[in-house]
Amino acid sequence: MITLEFTLNGRAQRVMVPTHWTLLQILRDKLGELGTEEGCGEGACGSCTVLVDGHPVRSCLVLAPRIDGRSVAAIDGDDDPIRTAIQQAFIAESAIQCGFCIPGFVMTTVALLRDNPNPDDDAIREYLAGNVCRCGSYPQILAAVRTAAQAIASKSTTDEEIAHAG
Amino acid sequence: MRVWPFEYVPCTTFRQAIDALVEFGDDALVVAGGTVTVPMMKHQIVRPDVVVSLAEVIDGHRIERTGDIVSIGALATHAEVAGSATVRDGLALLATACGSVASPAIRNMGTLGGNIAYAESASDPGPALLALDAAIVLEGPKGTRVIPAREFYRGFYETAREFDEFVVEVRVPTPSPSAVQRYMKWSPRAREDKPLVGLAVLFQMEAGRCHDVRIAVSGAAEVPTLLQAAADLIEGERLEPSVIAAVAKTAAAEIKPFADLQASAGYRREMVEVWCRRLLTGIAEENQ
Numbered sequence: 001m002i003t004l005e006f007t008l009n010g011r012a013q014r015v016m017v018p019t020h021w022t023l024l025q026i027l028r029d030k031l032g033e034l035g036t037e038e039g040c041g042e043g044a045c046g047s048c049t050v051l052v053d054g055h056p057v058r059s060c061l062v063l064a065p066r067i068d069g070r071s072v073a074a075i076d077g078d079d080d081p082i083r084t085a086i087q088q089a090f091i092a093e094s095a096i097q098c099g100f101c102i103p104g105f106v107m108t109t110v111a112l113l114r115d116n117p118n119p120d121d122d123a124i125r126e127y128l129a130g131n132v133c134r135c136g137s138y139p140q141i142l143a144a145v146r147t148a149a150q151a152i153a154s155k156s157t158t159d160e161e162i163a164h165a166g
Numbered sequence: 167m168r169v170w171p172f173e174y175v176p177c178t179t180f181r182q183a184i185d186a187l188v189e190f191g192d193d194a195l196v197v198a199g200g201t202v203t204v205p206m207m208k209h210q211i212v213r214p215d216v217v218v219s220l221a222e223v224i225d226g227h228r229i230e231r232t233g234d235i236v237s238i239g240a241l242a243t244h245a246e247v248a249g250s251a252t253v254r255d256g257l258a259l260l261a262t263a264c265g266s267v268a269s270p271a272i273r274n275m276g277t278l279g280g281n282i283a284y285a286e287s288a289s290d291p292g293p294a295l296l297a298l299d300a301a302i303v304l305e306g307p308k309g310t311r312v313i314p315a316r317e318f319y320r321g322f323y324e325t326a327r328e329f330d331e332f333v334v335e336v337r338v339p340t341p342s343p344s345a346v347q348r349y350m351k352w353s354p355r356a357r358e359d360k361p362l363v364g365l366a367v368l369f370q371m372e373a374g375r376c377h378d379v380r381i382a383v384s385g386a387a388e389v390p391t392l393l394q395a396a397a398d399l400i401e402g403e404r405l406e407p408s409v410i411a412a413v414a415k416t417a418a419a420e421i422k423p424f425a426d427l428q429a430s431a432g433y434r435r436e437m438v439e440v441w442c443r444r445l446l447t448g449i450a451e452e453n454q
Contacts, residue, residue, distance in 0.1 A: 019173070
């Protein structure tokens with residue numbers, strides 16, 4: 001067993017788990033954060049993608065001891081306006097069929113839009129290449145990412161105007 | 167999928183890791199980024215009692231340039247290498263190759279040292295390191311050895327590295343700023359797949375003629391391979407269609423392709439010719 005301290009979506013966590021667990025197991029089986037899905041379990045499908053220190057990684061491949069002291073962002077929780085805007089765009093564009101892969105797509109998109117706020121279709125395809133949708137909703141997912149980028153851009157413009165006016 | 171229980175030995179120095187391997191021997195598995203080793207543990211291809219972890223090695227990610235040599239710590243991830251200004255400035259070929267590995271999440275986890283030590287046959291960085299004439303720094307119980315990349319890859323997932331040695335650093339000489347350096351990856355199915363043909367080309371161009379030519383390929387053969395006969399054919403020549411065709415044919419003849427579920431040996435050979443021709447034709451058009 002190992003005791004780990006890290007933050008999950010900004011909240012401090014202290015958990016005691018078996019050393020051989022993965023980050024995915026900690027999220028699902030210890031913390032009950034069931035939004036992060038286990039697809040292939042070997043890093044190939046992308047459905048378990050979360051951000052560690054801001055970088056997308058496969059939580060099914062991260063050994064538990066390696067998240068001590070790190071900052072983890074996952075799909076559950078309601079405190080991230082960027083992630084929420086992306087989720088709303090996925091709903092608006094009907095990008096969800098069965099929905100199993102979507103948490104991974106959303107978290108990868110969070111990192112994409114942070115690094116590249118206005119990606120073209122090729123940049124979106126390139127960045128999301130490691131996320132697989134078995135339903136084949138790719139055209140709608142592409143549209144959702146474009147919509148999310150616009151929504152976030154216009155939101156930050158509005159925020160600037162408010163700040164300016166205030 | 168679950169991992170069987172193991173004892174976790176975090177190492178802050180390679181010396182600790184070497185000592186751990188001496189102590190635990192075959193019962194230990196070395197884990198860096200975990201993109202290869204954790205799936206192997208889940209599938210029980212290996213079931214180690216001890217995981218010797220390199221993730222905690224201090225300064226393992228360091229990338230720095232001294233004179234003409236860029237030193238890259240073995241724990242630098244593919245994303246760190248691809249994103250490093252030092253690498254992009256002097257070693258565009260290596261930056262492109264590391265940026266071609268799998269997908270962003272895998273590039274954030276997998277390490278350059280791991281890619282080298284594992285001797286992935288369909289490696290993106292492998293042919294780049296061969297073309298750039300990189301040196302692999304190994305550290306073991308008997309001390310440090312520096313081996314040229316061209317002598318490092320020995321056979322299918324076999325290298326010059328001894329069981330108890332670690333890849334600790336890669337040293338890459340920077341070519342002259344005017345050198346032409348390209349990497350291209352081709353995978354038939356999806357872009358996050360490993361390359362069926364990974365092709366690295368490096369040469370100097372003076373008055374339209376190519377000099378100091380190096381061509382290396384991965385994916386098509388059992389190990390990343392330098393194509394010497396193909397490179398010799400362009401030496402001193404202009405990149406004309408007849409030269410390019412001959413070079414591509416020679417590359418295909420020179421390679422020792424293998425067959426697996428993805429492709430036959432003959433298909434691999436043919437694709438080496440096709441992509442060699444396309445890459446060199448593209449370079450010729452850019453330099454007209």
